[in-house]
Amino acid sequence: MAKQDDLFKKVISHAKEYGYIFQSSEIYDGLSAVYDYAQNGAELKKNIRDYWWKAMVQMHENIVGIDASILMHPTTWKASGHVDAFNDPLIDNKDSKKRYRADVLVEDYCAKIEVKIEKEIKKAQKRFGDTFSKDEFVTTNPRVLGYQEKINTILSRLGKSLENEDLADVKLLIEELEIADPLTGSKNWTDVKQFNLMFGTQLGASADSSMQVYLRPETAQGIFVNFLNVQKTGRMKIPFGIAQTGKAFRNEIVARQFIFRMREFEQMEMQFFVKPGTQKKWYETWKETRLKWHLSLGMGKDNYRFHDHEKLAHYADAAADIEFKFPFGFKELEGIHSRTDFDLKAHEEYSGKKMQYFDHEENKNYVPYVVETSIGLDRMFLAVFANSLKEEKLDNNTTRVVLKLPSVLAPIKAAILPLVKKDGLPEIARKILDELKWDFSTTYDEKDAVGRRYRRQDAIGTPFCITVDHETIDNNTVTIRHRDSMEQNRVKITDLKTIIKKEIDIKSWLQKM
Numbered sequence: 001m002a003k004q005d006d007l008f009k010k011v012i013s014h015a016k017e018y019g020y021i022f023q024s025s026e027i028y029d030g031l032s033a034v035y036d037y038a039q040n041g042a043e044l045k046k047n048i049r050d051y052w053w054k055a056m057v058q059m060h061e062n063i064v065g066i067d068a069s070i071l072m073h074p075t076t077w078k079a080s081g082h083v084d085a086f087n088d089p090l091i092d093n094k095d096s097k098k099r100y101r102a103d104v105l106v107e108d109y110c111a112k113i114e115v116k117i118e119k120e121i122k123k124a125q126k127r128f129g130d131t132f133s134k135d136e137f138v139t140t141n142p143r144v145l146g147y148q149e150k151i152n153t154i155l156s157r158l159g160k161s162l163e164n165e166d167l168a169d170v171k172l173l174i175e176e177l178e179i180a181d182p183l184t185g186s187k188n189w190t191d192v193k194q195f196n197l198m199f200g201t202q203l204g205a206s207a208d209s210s211m212q213v214y215l216r217p218e219t220a221q222g223i224f225v226n227f228l229n230v231q232k233t234g235r236m237k238i239p240f241g242i243a244q245t246g247k248a249f250r251n252e253i254v255a256r257q258f259i260f261r262m263r264e265f266e267q268m269e270m271q272f273f274v275k276p277g278t279q280k281k282w283y284e285t286w287k288e289t290r291l292k293w294h295l296s297l298g299m300g301k302d303n304y305r306f307h308d309h310e311k312l313a314h315y316a317d318a319a320a321d322i323e324f325k326f327p328f329g330f331k332e333l334e335g336i337h338s339r340t341d342f343d344l345k346a347h348e349e350y351s352g353k354k355m356q357y358f359d360h361e362e363n364k365n366y367v368p369y370v371v372e373t374s375i376g377l378d379r380m381f382l383a384v385f386a387n388s389l390k391e392e393k394l395d396n397n398t399t400r401v402v403l404k405l406p407s408v409l410a411p412i413k414a415a416i417l418p419l420v421k422k423d424g425l426p427e428i429a430r431k432i433l434d435e436l437k438w439d440f441s442t443t444y445d446e447k448d449a450v451g452r453r454y455r456r457q458d459a460i461g462t463p464f465c466i467t468v469d470h471e472t473i474d475n476n477t478v479t480i481r482h483r484d485s486m487e488q489n490r491v492k493i494t495d496l497k498t499i500i501k502k503e504i505d506i507k508s509w510l511q512k513m
């Protein structure tokens with residue numbers, strides 16, 4: 001655990017030091033669980049958003065993108081169930097006065113048992129060496145089976161209690177498991193209560209005419225209310241999808257773990273409208289497609305796993321998370337939900353407007369079913385950033401800190417560095433930069449020894465450093481240094497664009513899907 005904490009601390013401080021993420025309004029001591037993206041962070045975030053948008057919208061003839069407003073008519077949230085049911089179970093510790101999500105306390109308890117399972121696996125791996133089969137071990141070892149059984153029992157009881165709104169039993173579970181306040185060790189808990197996560201505000205100035213509205217807690221509803229508009233104006237035929245990226249707001253009770261759980265965050269969602277009865281097939285298809293998207297970034301197959309939901313939300317008939325191995329363990333990165341016709345039907349009912357599709361092949365109207373893919377852009381940022389941060393021991397016994405971002409996502413693709421600040425080298429370097437900046441985000445750096453400049457770019461995650469030296473004057477060649485291998489090659493200035501493009505071209509990355 002200590003190691004994980006250390007790594008996570010390094011991630012947070014690196015994000016600040018290298019211009020990725022700052023605490024919001026830091027000069028006033030910040031605002032809890034609200035963050036700003038800095039100069040490099042904004043670029044990385046934009047590149048992740050583009051990578052998603054290209055994969056989801058541009059590459060699918062039957063998916064279009066929209067950009068709906070954050071403020072929506074308040075009845076939207078009545079229809080969606082958020083006014084009545086968008087609650088988290090919270091519990092306070094009477095001694096520390098700290099507030100927790102009751103379900104998260106129980107889940108964290110289970111995560112600790114999971115760590116024990118991992119330890120058993122590692123021990124056995126060492127003992128059995130090459131002959132070790134993980135699958136066989138976890139399905140036969142009595143200790144592991146016991147741990148797993150315990151986790152299953154706890155989570156299934158938690159799921160049932162939450163579903164039945166039996167909050168007294170959630171408290172009982174916490175007491176039976178002797179779960180203590182993680183900060184103080186106190187077991188002196190209040191009852192569990194429900195807490196609505198929506199931020200409310202007033203629309204309009206005068207007291208009589210102002211209206212209670214909400215900052216949207218998810219982007220999905222902006223898609224549902226526009227379903228017919230898009231279908232008609234885009235002449236979309238089922239199955240088709242509507243995608244969007246945008247801000248969402250949740251007054252989270254437990255807002256920790258940096259940008260993993262924020263109060264203001266960004267979602268990238270796609271709602272796929274299908275014929276009733278075909279939703280299971282599409283649900284499986286989108287689970288697979290979305291996992292492939294993640295894997296295309298090359299961040300390691302073992303860092304992902306599916307988690308099928310025991311407790312389904314009120315609108316779903318199937319749901320799974322794609323979990324990622326964050327520095328603090330496996331956690332939800334993306335949700336894939338089969339949302340049935342719940343949302344469109346609810347909007348029909350509350351608005352009195354038909355939300356139906358006329359199927360020419362079937363010659364009938366119906367309310368489509370929906371399969372949703374929903375990923376947090378900030379969580380994806382954290383996954384990419386944390387996974388890329390490496391400390392490497394070099395041959396000369398020094399270490400380097402390098403951010404091995406997938407090059408397609410790197411905020412700066414190339415740094416142009418004159419070896420020295422004289423002899424006309426800066427002028428040539430600027431000329432190269434002026435040419436490359438039409439195609440790539442670039443930077444120029446002439447300060448400090450070139451070795452230090454390389455380290456600086458390694459820490460930012462720049463895939464290429466291009467150094468202009470005296471030989472450049474003679475033969476129009478430069479050295480190009482590759483971030484990951486640190487290899488340097490001499491190449492013609494005129495070849496730079498092709499070399500960089502080959503490495504960072506979104507097409508070749510997405511084709512790995």
Ligand code: ATP
Nearest residue numbers: 250260261262265332333334335374375376378379
């Ligand atoms: P969690 O269980 O972690 O609270 P959720 O199941 O409520 O998440 P969804 O409503 O399914 O999340 O939202 C879809 C995605 O939006 C999540 O997979 C996650 O990546 C992202 N997300 C949700 N809440 C937050 C938040 N507070 N901060 C950052 N990202 C979030």
